[in-house]
Structures are given as structure tokens and as C-alpha cells.
Amino acid sequence: MMRREALAAGAVVLRGFAEPFxxxxxxDLDRLLVQSPWRHMTTPGGYRMSVAMTNCGPWGWVSxxxxxxxxxxDPLTGHAWPAMPASFLAVATGAASAAGFExxxxxxxxxxxxxxxxxxxxxxxxxxxxxxxxxxxVSLGMPAVFLFGGRxxxxxxxxxxxxxxxxxxxxxxxxxxxHGVLPLKPGQHASTGACRINLTFRRAR
Ligand code: MD6
Ligand code: FE
Numbered sequence: 001m002m003r004r005e006a007l008a009a010g011a012v013v014l015r016g017f018a019e020p021f022x023x024x025x026x027x028d029l030d031r032l033l034v035q036s037p038w039r040h041m042t043t044p045g046g047y048r049m050s051v052a053m054t055n056c057g058p059w060g061w062v063s064x065x066x067x068x069x070x071x072x073x074d075p076l077t078g079h080a081w082p083a084m085p086a087s088f089l090a091v092a093t094g095a096a097s098a099a100g101f102e103x104x105x106x107x108x109x110x111x112x113x114x115x116x117x118x119x120x121x122x123x124x125x126x127x128x129x130x131x132x133x134x135x136x137x138v139s140l141g142m143p144a145v146f147l148f149g150g151r152x153x154x155x156x157x158x159x160x161x162x163x164x165x166x167x168x169x170x171x172x173x174x175x176x177x178x179h180g181v182l183p184l185k186p187g188q189h190a191s192t193g194a195c196r197i198n199l200t201f202r203r204a205r
Pocket of ligand 1: 110120
């Protein structure tokens with residue numbers, strides 16, 4: 001059973017939406033990691049990100065000392081990113097529809113791995129060309145506290161626990177909302193061990 005929790009106009013958490021697909025998503029993730037492995041990117045400010053990342057699909061989100069961008073090639077391998085698995089696409093389009101965003105076809109999936117202590121500071125996703133498409137964010141494994149604010153950094157931030165199988169979707173009036181993830185607590189999850197995996201789907205181009 002899926003529970004729907006509104007965060008704001010245009011933003012919702014679909015509790016457990018991805019749970020039935022979790023085993024397939026994680027098996028497909030293992031296959032794509034052979035092609036484009038985890039790496040810790042560097043921020044434009046020169047810091048090593050605590051979250052390990054990779055991508056799949058036509059476009060991959062990349063951070064390096066020159067800035068943030070979407071790139072068709074994995075800078076680590078020089079090759080195209082792995083294709084987006086059918087299971088990933090199905091969960092992303094299904095969750096978007098359930099959240100009221102019909103016709104969402106992601107062309108980028110950023111995959112994040114949080115280990116104990118890893119965090120993501122409050123930010124907006126604005127490197128995409130098309131802000132009419134939502135962001136679809138699938139949580140697997142260890143739980144985390146997601147921070148969800150407003151369009152301006154100074155606005156109040158909600159603390160939203162995200163567990164295995166939960167999907168957060170934000171678009172429309174919430175598309176440019178500030179968001180982040182608090183440092184992951186140590187622990188173990190049956191499907192991912194000590195880490196949290198997050199699949200973030202976007203329309204980059
Ligand atoms: C999450 N990730 O891991 C949310 N945004 O739950 C993001 O919001 C994110 O990991 C932009 C770039 C990288 C990210
Ligand atoms: Fe983000």
C-alpha cells in the first residue's frame with residue numbers, strides 16, 4: 001500500500017512506491033556500476049563530495065573544479081554513460097504519473113551513494129534546461145532525513161524522513177525548491193548494507 005504525503009504545492013512523497021521494484025533496481029544498479037563505477041566528484045569550490053555518484057541514461061550530472069554540467073560522456077571512462085535500465089525508467093515514469101506529472105520521460109539519472117556521515121548541503125537543482133519536468137528521487141536502503149525548503153534559501157525547511165522504497169517528486173511550483181540530505185546515521189539495511197542509495201531522475205535537455 002502506498003501512502004501519499006504532500007510536502008508543498010507540486011511536491012509529494014510516495015511512501016513505499018518503489019519497494020516492489022527494489023530488488024530489480026539494485027540488481028540493475030550492480031550491472032551499470034561495472035561500466036561507470038562510483039566516484040567522489042569535486043565541487044567547483046575544490047571540495048571532495050561526501051556522496052559517491054554515478055549516472056545512467058543519455059546525460060550524466062558532473063561536478064568538477066570548472067563547475068556543474070550535464071555531459072553525455074563519463075569523464076572517468078571517456079565513454080557514454082550506461083543506458084538507463086528499463087526498471088529505472090518504469091519506476092520514474094510511474095512515480096511521476098502518480099504524483100500528477102504525466103508524460104515525464106527522464107533523460108538523466110544521477111545515482112547517489114551515502115555512507116555514514118555523507119550529506120548533501122541545501123541546494124536547488126537548476127542545471128537542467130527544462131524546468132517544466134519534475135525531479136523524481138527514489139530512496140533505497142538506509143533511511144535518511146531529507147530537507148525540503150522553498151524557492152529561497154532563507155525559507156523554512158521541513159525535515160522529511162525517507163526510507164527504503166520511498167519516492168519524492170517535486171515539480172511545477174516546487175521545481176526550484178531548496179533541498180538537501182542530513183548526514184547519514186550509521187546502521188545496516190538488509191538490501192544495501194551500511195549505505196543509502198538514491199536514484200534522482202531528471203529531464204536535463
Ligand atoms: C538525494 N540528491 O540524494 C537527493 N541534487 O536524496 C540531490 O538532490 C542531488 O545528489 C543535485 C545533485 C546531486 C544530488
Ligand atoms: Fe538535488
